[in-house]
Amino acid sequence: MLDSKVGFDQFKRDFELSDDDFKIIKELSLKWTGISLSNSKKTMIYGRLNKRLRELEFSSFSQYCIYLKTHTDKEKTKFINAITTNLTSFFREMHHFSYLESHVIPELIEKNAHTRKIRIWSAGCSTGEEPYSIAMLLTQIPALAGWDIKILATDLDSDVIKKAESNVYACDRIQGVDSKFKRYIIEGENETVSIDPNVKNMIRFRVLNLLDTWPFKNTFDIVFCRNVVIYFDKNTQEMLFSRYAKNISNSGYLFIGHSETLNKLSTDFSSVGRTVYLKRS
Numbered sequence: 352m353l354d355s356k357v358g359f360d361q362f363k364r365d366f367e368l369s370d371d372d373f374k375i376i377k378e379l380s381l382k383w384t385g386i387s388l389s390n391s392k393k394t395m396i397y398g399r400l401n402k403r404l405r406e407l408e409f410s411s412f413s414q415y416c417i418y419l420k421t422h423t424d425k426e427k428t429k430f431i432n433a434i435t436t437n438l439t440s441f442f443r444e445m446h447h448f449s450y451l452e453s454h455v456i457p458e459l460i461e462k463n464a465h466t467r468k469i470r471i472w473s474a475g476c477s478t479g480e481e482p483y484s485i486a487m488l489l490t491q492i493p494a495l496a497g498w499d500i501k502i503l504a505t506d507l508d509s510d511v512i513k514k515a516e517s518n519v520y521a522c523d524r525i526q527g528v529d530s531k532f533k534r535y536i537i538e539g540e541n542e543t544v545s546i547d548p549n550v551k552n553m554i555r556f557r558v559l560n561l562l563d564t565w566p567f568k569n570t571f572d573i574v575f576c577r578n579v580v581i582y583f584d585k586n587t588q589e590m591l592f593s594r595y596a597k598n599i600s601n602s603g604y605l606f607i608g609h610s611e612t613l614n615k616l617s618t619d620f621s622s623v624g625r626t627v628y629l630k631r632s
């Protein structure tokens with residue numbers, strides 16, 4: 352699959368990326384985002400950053416690395432937005448949505464009957480398909496009518512948060528979405544679609560780096576953090592899972608990505624399904 356952040360520039364090697372410069376990029380990536388880049392990612396990173404070098408009219412990665420260190424305030428966000436991997440889709444890993452509907456929501460309907468509130472966090476939400484899928488699923492559950500449901504959707508990449516907030520998707524993004532959700536999908540101009548504003552209303556999009564302090568006063572019933580920690584090293588994963596445990600209610604749920612695991616990283620959760628975890632009381 353072509354990397355959408357690279358395009359055809361990938362095939363033109365106009366700048367040299369030395370091992371020393373790549374080492375600087377790896378260190379800054381780890382420090383600022385938690386993303387741990389192996390040497391095998393050198394070509395990918397070259398492809399993602401060479402557009403910035405062109406825009407800045409630099410002739411080498413050495414110049415760019417110096418600029419990154421001396422003009423951090425100006426360049427950090429652009430650097431971060433360029434290096435993140437944002438692959439996502441509506442109802443990605445459908446088994447999670449089935450589990451949510453068949454197990455988690457019926458439990459919460461009983462557990463939270465006194466407050467009629469549900470709080471969900473989509474951490475690392477990319478361009479928004481994940482939180483919109485959760486919102487559509489919850490909207491069509493009759494027993495939740497009138498409930499106060501809020502979904503916080505965060506990512507450290509400000510470009511993807513803008514895209515999610517804009518709520519405009521190419522038509523082909525909804526191919527394969529179950530017909531029962533089509534009533535929440537509105538056709539727009541130029542072969543685009545958007546999600547029903549009433550569904551969007553349940554979601555708040557924010558830029559948040561998972562390595563920073565989390566500004567939450569209350570805990571979440573459910574956290575989705577899928578296909579995010581896979582880019583982090585073990586220590587960062589361990590630290591994050593421990594923070595999730597503190598920010599999830601007792602008997603709340605954590606959903607992680609298909610190639611991720613809590614095995615040997617956290618004892619705060621019990622595995623209850625395929626990459627679905629229940630927080631121990």
Ligand SMILES: C[S@@+](CC[C@H](N)C(=O)[O-])C[C@H]1O[C@@H](n2cnc3c(N)ncnc32)[C@H](O)[C@@H]1O
Nearest residue numbers: 384435437438439475477507508560561577578
């Ligand atoms: C592959 S996408 C996953 C999107 C969605 N959760 C899914 O599974 O379809 C990973 C997302 O994690 C975000 N991410 C990476 N490091 C992060 C960090 N330190 N804080 C917050 N988000 C981060 C990236 O910007 C990217 O959008």
